[in-house]
Amino acid sequence: MKNEIYIVGMGPGREEMMTGEAVYALEQADVIVGYTTYLKLLGQRFQGKELLSTPMRQEKERCRLCFEEAEKGKKAALVCSGDAGIYGLASLMYEIGREYPETELFVIAGITAASSGAAVLGAPLNHDFCVVSLSDLLTPWEKIEKRLEAAAAGDFVIVLYNPSSHKRKDYLMRACDILLRRIEEERICGYVENIGREGTRANICTLKQLKEREVNMFTTVFIGSSGSENINGKFVTRRGYKIEKNTDICGNN
Amino acid sequence: MKNEIYIVGMGPGREEMMTGEAVYALEQADVIVGYTTYLKLLGQRFQGKELLSTPMRQEKERCRLCFEEAEKGKKAALVCSGDAGIYGLASLMYEIGREYPETELFVIAGITAASSGAAVLGAPLNHDFCVVSLSDLLTPWEKIEKRLEAAAAGDFVIVLYNPSSHKRKDYLMRACDILLRRIEEERICGYVENIGREGTRANICTLKQLKEREVNMFTTVFIGSSGSENINGKFVTRRGYKIEKNTDICGNN
Known part of the structure; x- marks a missing residue:
């Protein structure tokens, strides 16, 4: 055996x-x-x-x-x-x-933090999304940059893992700068600190504001797609682009 | 209250x-x-x-x-x-x-099926990935196509939800055709049917083979990135591109 x-x-x-x-x-x-x-x-x-x-x-x-x-x-x-x-x-x-x-x-x-963080913010991942780590310990920064560009080009909701550390305090700012080439400043974003642990804290802001925020390494960051909006303080991404009819696509998720 | x-x-x-x-x-x-x-x-x-x-x-x-x-x-x-x-x-x-x-x-x-399917296949999502639904009930196909192109351009691992249905039998084939414009035919792919239910079945193949496969609506499909490989029958994506030193990036996932 x-x-x-x-x-x-x-x-x-x-x-x-x-x-x-x-x-x-x-x-x-x-x-x-x-x-x-x-x-x-x-x-x-x-x-x-x-x-x-x-x-x-x-x-x-x-x-x-x-x-x-x-x-x-x-x-x-x-x-x-x-x-x-x-x-x-x-x-x-x-x-x-x-x-x-x-x-x-x-x-x-x-x-994973994409799921647990999303549940705290509302429903930001209710349509196509990308997950990108900003850690360049094992990945060259150029590769990360290329992925951020592609994610923005594809109009994905974007989840950022490892957005910061002691040695890379400006990485989130650099990532936002890349995204701002394609995404408008007012796009809805959110981030959650200490998900599922003591001191869970959810924040909703714009991409412009996110660029100026300092987050710690226990934070997961969400950047909306063109289908995302703020509904009564919750970060929600519509399930689709067509006008909704009565359709059942709840399967296989 | x-x-x-x-x-x-x-x-x-x-x-x-x-x-x-x-x-x-x-x-x-x-x-x-x-x-x-x-x-x-x-x-x-x-x-x-x-x-x-x-x-x-x-x-x-x-x-x-x-x-x-x-x-x-x-x-x-x-x-x-x-x-x-x-x-x-x-x-x-x-x-x-x-x-x-x-x-x-x-x-x-x-x-979600990305996590549960990945666990069955090995570790395909161990680096940056995208999740795309092929259902065009609420999303125009042009939008889906644009997302697939961006995901391939960014060298993401790609997870496909809703890859097929009775009315859209050729959608997976069409998606593979788009991906094949940028990704080589031999790229590792995998798919899992009936995850976590009776009759769970995992399959590993190449992108070229995937194009010819018929899958049902209870299937989740995974397409590797350039960092993915087959290790003894498991679909594994390396955590990074640099040669691994002793580093701890297990946090915040």
């Missing part, structure tokens, strides 16, 4: 925002591996398990730790915030997994 | 894939409104509640039904598959909600 590792998306943080499947995977695990911050967010009942961490920035080591624990015959789970497959460690696990052919990986989906 | 309606994303279908928060909202509700198919997917313990539906394609009536029930003083919940804010009824609820200023709306995020 193959070893198994469950790669679990915790959602924004609180256990109520994990799926039943994710909670079950953690309950079954002998050892839970994760970045310290996320391990601390786990409920009391998981604190009795073997919890293993590696220091910040040691992601490869954290992944290897999982494989090593699984090879000892333990049921191992790796936790990531949000969805482990969206800017999380799932792909790195598959890459490193090439060296561990006896171990099978299972990804358990979680609520 | 204001009336309250909870707009609940059920995820792909099985209760284990709902968040604790979503389950709690349904447990608290006096009346649950939804399309018949989704009401049937709800677990046995919800079948004792007042369950209300409107025929297919009567989405506005379904939304109004919620507001009318809430105005009677009932705790009302509206269920959508996936995330109610991603091609679901959340935005329509806010639009119709203009006529019901005494009712407050709360969106409870759910696992």
Whole structure:
């Protein structure tokens, strides 16, 4: 029988925002591996398990730790915030997994910040959207710039992950400058700080205002499409462009 | 006190894939409104509640039904598959909600097919991605075409919702033709049928092959970026373009 590792998306943080499947995977695990911050967010009942961490920035080591624990015959789970497959460690696990052919990986989906942030703001993602990370740790800035241009050209709603950090305080401003080449200053935008954790704060503004805002790294930013509007303080994107008839397109979302 | 309606994303279908928060909202509700198919997917313990539906394609009536029930003083919940804010009824609820200023709306995020499908395929969304619906019920096809072009130009991973229906059997083929103008024939693609329900089936192929495939409306399609590859039968997108050092970018996802 193959070893198994469950790669679990915790959602924004609180256990109520994990799926039943994710909670079950953690309950079954002998050892839970994760970045310290996320391990601390786990409920009391998981604190009795073997919890293993590696220091910040040691992601490869954290992944290897999982494989090593699984090879000892333990049921191992790796936790990531949000969805482990969206800017999380799932792909790195598959890459490193090439060296561990006896171990099978299972990804358990979680609520990513695009979904949880959207729910706080209203319904900004109710039509086609793009997700772009402003982190240039692993991606050249020119590539990020090209993606922002394409997203604006396609009239997508745009979600920005990692909009800022200590070292890149002006990245959101630079991103807004690129978007302002195609999008009008008054376009509705929104951002949510500390989604699903203490101090959740939602803000709605224009693209011009967004450019001047300072946000921290625990913030997710939303830029509207031409179909977005402010309805009584909520950021809402219409489902389509045609005049709505009675149609049912609620399927397969 | 204001009336309250909870707009609940059920995820792909099985209760284990709902968040604790979503389950709690349904447990608290006096009346649950939804399309018949989704009401049937709800677990046995919800079948004792007042369950209300409107025929297919009567989405506005379904939304109004919620507001009318809430105005009677009932705790009302509206269920959508996936995330109610991603091609679901959340935005329509806010639009119709203009006529019901005494009712407050709360969106409870759910696992959308991009997340749940990605988990089945491996880790295709581990870097920037776009979500595009091929349904032209409410969006002109020219707009969809423009978005596909922009998504390809930006080298995004692309997720297609509603790739087909009885009336639009060739839409996926038309979408692939547009993408093939910029993306090579051998680019990795994948699609998942009946995610999280009986008969879940994952398929990995090339863009050229995808063009010839017939998929049903319960299918979500993924087209890789230049950073995507096939690792032992899994569809994996690298987290970045630079050679990986030991960096921690797992935050805020």
